Amino acid sequence: xxxNGAVLLGxxxxxxxxxxxxxxxxxxxxxxRLAKLVARLGEEFPMTDLGAELADCPRRTAxxxxxxxxxxxxxLPKIMAEEQVSARTSGEKD
Numbered sequence: 001x002x003x004n005g006a007v008l009l010g011x012x013x014x015x016x017x018x019x020x021x022x023x024x025x026x027x028x029x030x031x032x033r034l035a036k037l038v039a040r041l042g043e044e045f046p047m048t049d050l051g052a053e054l055a056d057c058p059r060r061t062a063x064x065x066x067x068x069x070x071x072x073x074x075x076l077p078k079i080m081a082e083e084q085v086s087a088r089t090s091g092e093k094d
Contacts, residue, residue: 007080009034009050010043016079021054024070028057047076 012019013034022029032054037045041053051071059069 006046006048009045013038020075
C-alpha cells in the first residue's frame, strides 16, 4: 500500500492482468493491460491518481464539478476482494 493506504498499480498488477475503466457521466469506457500501465507509470503509482491519468474525456476539465468526467474502475472491488478471500482461505487448516 502507498501513502494514505492507496492501492498501488504494482499491487494490482500482481492480482490481475487488466483493469476496466468507465465514466459515470458519459458512455466512455475502456480496458487497459496492467503490465503496460506499470511499464509506463511505475509500480508505485497510486490507483487514486490513475483515473485522472487515463481519462480521455472532453468533460475532464469542465468548469463545474457536477459536469466533470467521473472515471472509476468497476472491477477494482472484486479484484481486491478476491485477494482477501484467497489470503483467508490459504491460512485455513483441514
